[in-house]
Amino acid sequence: MESRIVGQTVPLVELKLRAGETVYTQSGGLMYQTEGIKMSTNAKGGVMRSLGRIFTGESIFMAHYTAEKDGAIVAFSSTVPGSIVSVNLSGNNSLIIQKGSFLCAENNVETKVIFTKRFSAGLFGGEGFILQQTTGQGTLFLEIDGDYIEKTLGPGEVLKVDSGNVVAFETTVSYEIETIKGLGNIFLGGEGLFLTKLTGPGKVILQSQNFQDFANRLIPFMPSSNN
Secondary structure (H helix, E strand, O other), rough: EEEEEOOOOEEEEEEEEEEOEEEEEEEOOOOOOOEEEEEEEEOOOOOEEEEEHHOOOOOOOOOEEEEEOOOOOEEEEEEOOEEEEEEEEOOOOEEEEEEEEEEEOOOOOOEEEEEOOOOHHHHHOOOEEEEEEEEEEEEEEEEEOOOOEEEEEEOOOOOEEHHHHEEEEEEHHHHHEEEEEOOHHHHHHOOOEEEEEEEEEEEEEOOOOOOOHHHHHHHHHHOOOOO
């Protein structure tokens, strides 16, 4: 498989497949395809795993695209202004990703729902109790709101991040929520009550934009039925 990212504001990933290669995405992710692509839709990973995807913001069913000839092309677009990043998975590495960040992947990449290890992280972390773990061998494409930032943490190194800006992290990175200290900071700082605390070793992927915060800022400017 060959891939290239097209566009900058709301980019897409274009995949050129060899005969027999398959990629999958959640339903509705297709941008365009050429002749020689066969589509099929199923509950990848079984019914129970598929039902779990509801809580991660994805559809129950996944759309699979298989090349019937060499050079067939299929493309998937991001949903908001931002970036697309590719991650190469092997049997030795795995990623925990936040809901909504999965765009598409090769068929050998598996995704499954996991629960956060700490109750406080699930309750206050901004991503609910459920995240996704990706495993297998192949290329995974993530959708980033805004720009892509990558950090590599050393053993015991700590990075504190606004929860909505965390995209993914390796399974070697521990994940918990820390309360912002000081009443003045809580009520006047404008950053909410909690930060996500990530402790290395391992790689962390961040996004410069929290689209939920951006959408919330637009609400006061939206026309209401009372006007």
